[in-house]
Amino acid sequence: MIRLYDTKDGDEIAGYIFKENVFASSYDSFLRQVPGIQTLETLEECELLVIGYTRLQQLYDELPKMHIVARKVAEQRFINAQLMLSSFILDSPEERYRKFAVQHGDLLLRVPHHIIASYSGITPVSLSRIGRRLMVQ
Template identity: 65%
Template sequence: MFSALFKYSAQLVSFTREEQQIIESYFSVRQVPKKFTLIQNGKIARELYFINKGLLRLYYSKDTEDITAFIFREHLFASSYDSFLRQAPSIQGLDTLEDSELLVITYDDLNTLYKKVPRMETLARKIAEQRFINAQQILSSYILDSPEERWKKFEAINGDLLLRVPHHMIASFLGITPVSLSRIRKRLQGS
């Protein structure tokens, strides 16, 4: 259950076996069906998730449209981070796109864990740094890249998601309409 978590964390921080056992005691394992809402827009995100299996979609709701902010895949931590860190109502929703197996920790337990295993705070900082870099790259792409360039980058980095995520969600993540995405894909296949 925890091997993927410790394999992922080993790239950033080294935990002793004793620290791993303490960390394990603060997480619970949760099986969640596809299309399940983990965090509701307007509610406080009280949990952080590590994805053992499945995909999660972070999104904004505007009028009657959902706009994909990020797609979390296996072996990543996921939450509505702004809401989780500030313990304030979320402006995002977080749903499962597939049946998922999650390791779950609450906000309070994570803060207790920081005191018991100080290296956990180092891990959290390094994950936050990665999330900041990802957010900067996404923002830069919206400003600097054409929709076609954004699609090419997404396909190169996340090609495996094309069979797992509905294309209208990918289009909204790229900031284009599903029709535009379809045209871009056809044009590139023809070239």
């Protein structure tokens, strides 16, 4: 697993948690070919396949169907971003935690809770309270 995070005032703010077998990147940095403002960090031991921008462009020329793969990856990243934005606008912290638990319950045992709290836009203390409250119900 890999997390993508930003740093502000010394605090790490999780932007996304990539599970196994997906494309993980600071996508805007990759596409624009500029230094990224985000950091990628492995959360578990990983075996990574890495491709550079120039080589990807060559693959597009050599294997035109790679355009479809890239489009599908970009579409999924867009959908994920839209869902996260909507959740931050519409859902309470407890609702965000519930959704995270339903969609990514396995991560509750694999990812440090302060990272899950950051990803969910909740303080670690609030995440702990919400988790305890939901366990009692």
